[in-house]
Amino acid sequence: MKNKALVEALGTEEAFEQRSDDLVLSDKKKKKSKGDKESKKRKAVEVADDEDRSETSSELGEPVNSRLKSGKEKKSSKKTKVIESDEDDAEKEVEDPNAVSRFRISEPLKARLKEKGIIALFPIQAMTFDTVYDGFDLVGRARTGQGKTLAFVLPILECLINGPSKSSRGTGFGRSPSVIVLLPTRELADQVFEDFKFYGQALGLESCCLCGGMLYGPQETKLRRGVDIVIGTPGRVKDHINRNNIDLRSLKFRVLDEADEMLRMGFVDDVEFILGKVEDVNKVQTLLFSATLPDWVKTIASRFLKANKKTADLVGNEKMKASKDVRHIVIPCSDSERSRLIPDIIQCYSSGGRTIIFTETKESASELAGLLPGARALHGDIQQSQRSVTLSGFRSGKFLVLVATNVAARGLDINDVQLIIQCEAPKDIEAYIHRSGRTGRAGNTGVAVTLYDPRKSGRISRIERDSGVKFEHLSAPQPIDIARCAGAGAVESITQVSDSVIPPFKSAAEELVNNSSLSAVELLAKALAKLSGYTEIKSRSLLTSMENHVTLILEAGKPIFSPSFAYSVLRRFLPEEKVESVKGMTLTADGYSAVFDVQTEDLDAFLTGQGNAANVSLEVLKTLPKLQDREQSRGGGRFGGGGSGGRGGFGSDRRNGGGRFSGGRGGGGGRGGFSDRRNNRFSGSNSGGGGRGRSFGGGSNW
Numbered sequence: 001m002k003n004k005a006l007v008e009a010l011g012t013e014e015a016f017e018q019r020s021d022d023l024v025l026s027d028k029k030k031k032k033s034k035g036d037k038e039s040k041k042r043k044a045v046e047v048a049d050d051e052d053r054s055e056t057s058s059e060l061g062e063p064v065n066s067r068l069k070s071g072k073e074k075k076s077s078k079k080t081k082v083i084e085s086d087e088d089d090a091e092k093e094v095e096d097p098n099a100v101s102r103f104r105i106s107e108p109l110k111a112r113l114k115e116k117g118i119i120a121l122f123p124i125q126a127m128t129f130d131t132v133y134d135g136f137d138l139v140g141r142a143r144t145g146q147g148k149t150l151a152f153v154l155p156i157l158e159c160l161i162n163g164p165s166k167s168s169r170g171t172g173f174g175r176s177p178s179v180i181v182l183l184p185t186r187e188l189a190d191q192v193f194e195d196f197k198f199y200g201q202a203l204g205l206e207s208c209c210l211c212g213g214m215l216y217g218p219q220e221t222k223l224r225r226g227v228d229i230v231i232g233t234p235g236r237v238k239d240h241i242n243r244n245n246i247d248l249r250s251l252k253f254r255v256l257d258e259a260d261e262m263l264r265m266g267f268v269d270d271v272e273f274i275l276g277k278v279e280d281v282n283k284v285q286t287l288l289f290s291a292t293l294p295d296w297v298k299t300i301a302s303r304f305l306k307a308n309k310k311t312a313d314l315v316g317n318e319k320m321k322a323s324k325d326v327r328h329i330v331i332p333c334s335d336s337e338r339s340r341l342i343p344d345i346i347q348c349y350s351s352g353g354r355t356i357i358f359t360e361t362k363e364s365a366s367e368l369a370g371l372l373p374g375a376r377a378l379h380g381d382i383q384q385s386q387r388s389v390t391l392s393g394f395r396s397g398k399f400l401v402l403v404a405t406n407v408a409a410r411g412l413d414i415n416d417v418q419l420i421i422q423c424e425a426p427k428d429i430e431a432y433i434h435r436s437g438r439t440g441r442a443g444n445t446g447v448a449v450t451l452y453d454p455r456k457s458g459r460i461s462r463i464e465r466d467s468g469v470k471f472e473h474l475s476a477p478q479p480i481d482i483a484r485c486a487g488a489g490a491v492e493s494i495t496q497v498s499d500s501v502i503p504p505f506k507s508a509a510e511e512l513v514n515n516s517s518l519s520a521v522e523l524l525a526k527a528l529a530k531l532s533g534y535t536e537i538k539s540r541s542l543l544t545s546m547e548n549h550v551t552l553i554l555e556a557g558k559p560i561f562s563p564s565f566a567y568s569v570l571r572r573f574l575p576e577e578k579v580e581s582v583k584g585m586t587l588t589a590d591g592y593s594a595v596f597d598v599q600t601e602d603l604d605a606f607l608t609g610q611g612n613a614a615n616v617s618l619e620v621l622k623t624l625p626k627l628q629d630r631e632q633s634r635g636g637g638r639f640g641g642g643g644s645g646g647r648g649g650f651g652s653d654r655r656n657g658g659g660r661f662s663g664g665r666g667g668g669g670g671r672g673g674f675s676d677r678r679n680n681r682f683s684g685s686n687s688g689g690g691g692r693g694r695s696f697g698g699g700s701n702w
C-alpha cells in the first residue's frame with residue numbers, strides 16, 4: 001500500500017486506479033491484439049469502483065517516479081537523437097509505458113508534441129488523460145513544473161476532435177466556445193493560451209485569450225468570428241458574458257487552473273457567475289488543477305464539480321509539498337543589506353541562467369529592480385502592455401533578472417530559470433511552494449534562496465513544518481568567495497583578448513613589475529581584480545550580512561535567557577554607545593549564547609573589553625550556529641532543546657575549538673585564535689549602517 005496517499009486525495013472523492021499492468025507493460029501484453037484490449041492497455045488511468053479503491057491504490061505512487069524519469073529521459077533522448085535512428089526512437093517510445101503513442105492522441109497532435117521534444121506523458125498527464133477523455137470531472141494536483149497544463153490541454157483537444165464532444169460541439173463561423181479556461185493572472189492566461197494555440201491549431205481549433213488590461217475590440221472581433229477555446233481571467237470573461245459576447249450553450253469543458261489562487265484573489269463571485277451561466281451542468285465537464293489545494297478548495301470543488309468527480313493527486317499526504325528538484329536554501333539578511341547581497345547570491349547560485357526575485361510589495365519590487373543593474377520589475381501596478389514586454393524580454397533572455405510580486409508566483413513556465421530569491425519568507429505556505437516552483441521544472445534542477453530577518457525565523461520553521469521542505473541554512477556568500485568566482489571569470493575573459501594588444505602594453509607592464517615590491521603574479525592578481533570591478537574587498541557579517549561587520553558569539557558561563565540579559569552582560573565591560581551599536585542580537589538554539597554583529601572597526605574594543613568581565617567569552621564566528629526562532633523565544637521551554645530542529649548547514653564546531661567558558665577572558669584560545677579566524681576579513685570603510693535600535697529591545701536593527 002505504499003501509494004495509499006495518492007488515493008486519500010481531497011477527502012471522500014473517488015481516486016484513480018492506476019494498474020501496474022497499464023504502466024509497465026509486459027512483453028506478453030505488448031503482443032496482445034489491437035481493438036478493445038489495446039485501447040484498454042493504453043489507458044494509464046482507470047476509474048476505480050468504490051469497492052476496489054483500497055485494493056488498487058497501492059499502484060498510485062508509481063507515476064511520480066516514472067514522471068520524473070520521463071522528464072529526465074526527455075532531455076537525454078534529445079541529446080542522443082543525433083546519433084540514433086528514427087527506428088531506435090520508435091522502439092524506445094514503445095517501451096515507455098507513458099509513451100505518447102499509448103494514448104488516444106491523434107497524429108497531428110503527436111507531431112506537435114514531437115516538435116516540442118515530448119515523447120512520453122508525465123505522470124499527471126498519464127493519470128488523467130483517459131479520465132478526462134472519458135467524460136469525468138476531475139481535481140488534479142501535482143507539484144510545480146510537472147506538466148499540469150498539458151494534463152488538461154491534450155485530452156480536451158482530442159475530445160473535441162475525435163472524442164465524445166465531436167458531434168455536439170459548435171462549428172463554423174460565429175461558433176460559440178466549447179471550452180472555457182479560467183486562470184488567476186494575465187500572464188498565466190497568456191501562457192496557457194499559447195499552449196492551446198500551438199496544439200489546437202494542429203487540429204484546426206481556434207483559441208482566444210480574454211484578459212483585463214487589453215482592448216475589448218479585438219477580443220470581441222475574435223469572439224464574433226467564432227472560437228473553440230476561450231482562455232482568460234475571471235473579470236474580463238465575466239465582462240464579455242455580460243456584454244453578450246460569449247454564448248455558453250455549446251460549452252463542453254470548463255477548467256479552473258490554479259483554482260485556489262483564483263478563489264483566494266477574490267475571484268470567487270466572478271468564477272461562480274461564469275460557472276453558473278451553464279444551463280445544463282450535466283453536459284459540461286469541469287476540471288480543477290493546482291499544485292496546492294488547501295482544504296477549503298474541497299468545499300468549492302464539491303459545489304462546482306459533479307458528485308462522481310475523480311481525483312488525481314500526485315502530492316497526496318506526502319510531507320514534501322514543494323518541488324523535489326529544487327535546492328531550498330535560507331540565508332539571514334537584514335532588510336538594508338538585501339540589495340548589496342542579492343547580486344552576490346546571483347553570482348553564486350544562478351549558474352549564469354535567469355533569476356526571479358520575489359518581493360512582498362509592488363513598491364519594493366520597483367525599488368529593488370532600480371537598484372539591481374539590468375533587472376526589470378513585474379507587478380500589478382505596471383501597465384499590461386509593459387508587463388507583456390517585460391515578460392517576453394525575460395523569456396527571450398534580453399535581461400536575466402526579474403523582480404516580481406506574487407503576480408509571477410503561479411504557473412509561469414520560463415525556460416532556464418535557475419534561481420529564485422525570496423526577499424523574505426512569505427506568510428503562507430502556498431506562496432512558498434509556487435514561488436520556489438518557478439525553477440526546477442520538467443525534471444530540471446534549480447535553487448531557491450529565501451532571505452530572512454532572524455527575528456522572523458519562525459516563518460522559516462513554519463514553512464519547513466507545513467511544506468515538508470528541509471532548508472539548508474547557509475550564511476551569505478562572503479565577498480572573498482564572490483571575488484574568487486569573479487577572478488575565474490576575469491581569467492576567462494583575458495584568454496579571449498587578442499595577442500595584438502601585448503606590444504603597446506608591454507612596456508607599461510614591465511615598468512609596473514620593475515617598480516613594484518609585489519611579484520608579477522601578485523600584480524596580475526590586482527589587474528584581474530580591477531578587471532572584475534574590485535578595488536578592495538569588504539567583509540560581510542554572517543548574521544545580518546552587513547558589509548564591514550563581524551559576527552560575535554557571547555557566552556556568560558550560564559544560560560542566556562533573553563537578549564536583554566545578553567545586553568546586560570555586554571554593559572559589564574563596554575561603554576553604552578558600543579552596546580547600542582550592536583546589531584541583530586539573537587540567542588542561539590542551545591540557550592547558552594547570544595550572537596550579534598559589530599562594526600569591524602569596533603572589534604578590538606569588544607575583544608579586549610571582555611578581559612574586564614568575569615566568566616565572559618566573546619569570539620568571532622566563522623559559521624553561524626543554530627539560532628532560536630521567534631516562536632521558540634516566545635513559547636515556554638525556551639531552553640527545552642526543542643526548536644525547529646535539525647537545520648543543516650550550521651557547523652557544530654562553530655568556534656574552531658577553545659573552551660566555552662575558559663576562564664571567561666577568552667584568553668589563550670579565544671584571542672589567540674582570533675587572528676586566524678579573522679584572516680578572511682579585510683578592512684574597509686564603515687558601511688554606515690549603524691545607529692538603529694536593538695533588534696529585540698525595541699526598534700529595529702534590520
Ligand SMILES: Nc1ncnc2c1ncn2[C@@H]1O[C@H](COP(=O)(O)OP(=O)(O)OP(=O)(O)O)[C@@H](O)[C@H]1O
Pocket residue numbers: 070071074117118119120121122125142143144145146147148149150290291410411412413437438441442
Ligand atoms: N510530457 C512532457 N514531457 C516533457 N516536457 C513536458 C511534458 N509535459 C510538460 N512538459 C514541460 O514541463 C514544463 C512544466 O509544465 P507546466 O507549466 O504545465 O507545469 P505545471 O505542473 O502546471 O507547473 P505549475 O504548478 O508551476 O503551474 C513546461 O515547460 C512543459 O512544456
